[in-house]
Amino acid sequence: MSTLSLVTKSSLIKSKLTVITTLALLLSACNDNDDQVVVTPPPAEYSYSVTITNLTYAQPLSPLGVILHNDNKMWMVGDASSLALEKLAEGGNNTDFLADSNAIAASSSEGVILPGTMTTINISTTDRMATYFTAATMLVNTNDAFSGLTGIDISTMVVDDTKSWNLNVYDAGTELNSEAVGTIPGPADGGTGFDATRDDVDFVGYHSGVVSQNDGLYSSVLTQAHRFDNPAIKLTITRTQ
Amino acid sequence: MNTNIKTNLKKINTLLSVSALIFASSQVHAQDLSITVTNLTQGLHFTPIITAAHASDDHIFMVGSAATAELQAMAEGGDISGLVTMLSNADADTNENPAGGFLAPGMSTTYMLTNEAANTHLSMTTMILPSNDGFVGLDGWKIPTETGTYTIMLNAYDAGTEANNELINGGGAPGVLGIPGAPSGGSGTDGSGVTNTESNTMIHIHRGTIGDDDTSGGTSDLNNSIHRWLNPVAKLTVTIQ
Numbered sequence: 132m133s134t135l136s137l138v139t140k141s142s143l144i145k146s147k148l149t150v151i152t153t154l155a156l157l158l159s160a161c162n163d164n165d166d167q168v169v170v171t172p173p174p175a176e177y178s179y180s181v182t183i184t185n186l187t188y189a190q191p192l193s194p195l196g197v198i199l200h201n202d203n204k205m206w207m208v209g210d211a212s213s214l215a216l217e218k219l220a221e222g223g224n225n226t227d228f229l230a231d232s233n234a235i236a237a238s239s240s241e242g243v244i245l246p247g248t249m250t251t252i253n254i255s256t257t258d259r260m261a262t263y264f265t266a267a268t269m270l271v272n273t274n275d276a277f278s279g280l281t282g283i284d285i286s287t288m289v290v291d292d293t294k295s296w297n298l299n300v301y302d303a304g305t306e307l308n309s310e311a312v313g314t315i316p317g318p319a320d321g322g323t324g325f326d327a328t329r330d331d332v333d334f335v336g337y338h339s340g341v342v343s344q345n346d347g348l349y350s351s352v353l354t355q356a357h358r359f360d361n362p363a364i365k366l367t368i369t370r371t372q
Numbered sequence: 373m374n375t376n377i378k379t380n381l382k383k384i385n386t387l388l389s390v391s392a393l394i395f396a397s398s399q400v401h402a403q404d405l406s407i408t409v410t411n412l413t414q415g416l417h418f419t420p421i422i423t424a425a426h427a428s429d430d431h432i433f434m435v436g437s438a439a440t441a442e443l444q445a446m447a448e449g450g451d452i453s454g455l456v457t458m459l460s461n462a463d464a465d466t467n468e469n470p471a472g473g474f475l476a477p478g479m480s481t482t483y484m485l486t487n488e489a490a491n492t493h494l495s496m497t498t499m500i501l502p503s504n505d506g507f508v509g510l511d512g513w514k515i516p517t518e519t520g521t522y523t524i525m526l527n528a529y530d531a532g533t534e535a536n537n538e539l540i541n542g543g544g545a546p547g548v549l550g551i552p553g554a555p556s557g558g559s560g561t562d563g564s565g566v567t568n569t570e571s572n573t574m575i576h577i578h579r580g581t582i583g584d585d586d587t588s589g590g591t592s593d594l595n596n597s598i599h600r601w602l603n604p605v606a607k608l609t610v611t612i613q
Contacts, residue, residue, distance in 0.1 A: 208412055208607070209478035299604070302414055304478075308597050334478040336414035339600040347596050348585050361602050 177256050178372035179285070181266060183240070184249040184365040186297075189356040191317060192244040192278075192364065193223025193269040197254050199236040199261035204282035206335050212303045216267070216335075220277040220303035222316055222324025223269040235261040244268070253371070262286035266366055271317030272357045274310065275303040275331070276338045278364045288370040297362035302338040307331045310341060310351035320352045337361075401489050403515060407467070408609040409496070410480040415598040416605065417476055417555040418508060419450025419499040420469035424459045425487030425515065432459070432495045433509055435575050439531040441546065443575075446497060447505040447531035449544030449552055455497070465491050474501075474555055487515065496526075496608060500601075502540060502554035502594055505531040506578045508606045521611045525604035530578040537565040538581055538592035551593070558598040560587035577603070 183195045196219065198205070205228070206216055215227035229237035236256040244250045263286075267279035278298050288294070302308070307330045316324035342348035345355040405425070411418050424432065432455055433443050442454030452468060459466045470483035475498070487494075493512040500506040509529050516522065530536070534549060540559050543550025549568075566582055583596030594600075 208410055209480060300602070304414060310597075332414050332477065334414070336478050337412040337604070338602065339413065339415065339598075340602045342583075342585075342596045342600070347582065350585070361604070 175257055176372050177258075177261060178253065178370070179255070179264075179288075180251050180253050180369050180371050181238075182249055182251040182367045182369075183244055183266070183268065185244045185246050185363075186365055187246050187270070187359045187363050189246055189319075190270040190272050190359050190363065191246065193219070193271055194225060194242060195240040195244065195250065195252065195266060195268045196225035196229050197238045197252060198229060198231060198234045198265040199254060199256050199258075200231070200233045200263050200265065201235070201260050202263055202282070202284075203233045205231065205233075205265045205267070206281055206301070208301075208336055209334050211333050212305050212335055216277075217275070217303055217305040217329075218325045219267055220269055220275040220301075221306050221326065223271050224325065225267070228267065243271070255372070264368060268364065270300060270359065270363060272315055272319040272353060273317070273338075273341055274308045274314055275306040276300050276341075277303060280366065285368065285370070288368075290370050290372060293367060293369045295365065295367040298364050298366055299361040300338040300359065300363045302331075302336055304332045304334045304336060305329050308339075308341070310343070310348055310353045312352045315352060319354075319357055322352075403487055403517075404613045405485045405487065405494070405515070406482065406611040406613065407485055407496075408480050408482040409470070409475065409498075410607040410609070411475045411477055411605075412607055413601055413605055414477050415556045415558065415595075416503075416601060417474045417501040418471075418606070419446075419474065419501060420452050421471060421475065421481070421496065421498040422446070422452040422455050422459075422466065422468055423470075423483070423485060423494070423496040424464040424466040425485060425491035425494050426459065426462055426464035426512075427490055428493050428512070428514070430462050430464065430493070431512055432497055433511055433529070433531075433575050435511070435529065435577070437574060439533050439575055443497070443507075444505070444531055444533045445546045447499055447507040448534055448546050448548075450499040450501070451544075463488070463490070477556060494610070498606075500528055500605070502538075502551045502559060502599055503578070503581060504536045504538065504549075504551055505534040506581075507531060510608060515610075516612060519612045521609060524608040524610070526606040526608055527603040528578040528580075528601060528605045530572075530576050532570060532573045532575055535568050535570040536581065537567060538583070538594050539563050539565055540593040554594070554599065556598065558595040560584070560590065560593045560595065562589050563593040564589075564591050566591045
């Protein structure tokens, strides 16, 4: 009886010791990051959510195109727009833009992003080289205005990291900013979007804003409501996996 | 006793200043800066650019203060010679006219600037054409001690020294009303003048030009589809080596 109780006690002590040892091990596992060899398999998937907010008064945005790619820029101030960018900036069509030969993964929002609203889309890849990010959308009540960013290094983002930008408006430089009837694809006009003719400066720059019929361009189909300022969109990218 | 304390204090002071010097020398030393200025606009030219590294107390312009005569000559006529003299007298490290004349819309120019240890702050300016006294400016950006590439977006300022009448008449000398020229073209003639007054005589963010769509009359000789802008108008990329 007494022997048994002793054994029980000693086993109790043993189990207490085990608990303490386990705790100590757990603690050391938590603290000791430098010396430990942690074998973590490389993440099989790189997933991001991208949220766009339309900051304008009356400029609906064409479906947001998002691309993951290697080190590359899809446009540069001073350089001519690609044909794919021209199609996006003049007509809001991102099909060719997303099919860029440098694209590793591509995704598009489903519909237009109305003023004062936000949309989130997801993009995913297993390719470790897809460490750069591009996003673009057209301000549809313009001749060839677009906003976005390109060639952003996201290689250091870990899960739950977030980056956010307030973005300015570019002019694709491919179509004269005539604001004329029939030249603007958005609801302000319902005119032609993409037209292969390049009748403007033929390089990308920052947009000077729409003038409108209310501010001195009497041939403009646009009104004061379609004017915009920088920034026009807010973009947030979050690594989700 | 008193002497002892004084001696000890003196020793401590000496030690402190020696360690302060060591600290300072590890933090502040001559740096090699590679600088790129990009004209982000599609319709504005920049006149010869002046860039300087200078002491923290020095400024080539300050928002909310009146322009110096040297800044006025630059902002109204693109003449940087006065600013060069002023900076030279202040022992600044300067780079003059890196683009060899105008920096055209969409174009970039890259140049080197090595700053002395005491010249810890960077400033840059250039006149906007066509404008009466509009200029691009960076005022006293603290040069980081850490190597890397830094991007600074620059706004358009108004020197407050000339009424923005928007008439192109070759008037570029300080105090002479009018715009020296419109190198990008698209301008008109025979405008009646947008305004004859400049009630805010302090340097301020430029309200933008208004222009019109009348090439032979109207109030402005500027074209409202070509010569307006939204901020930012220039990008400065500084690589510290």
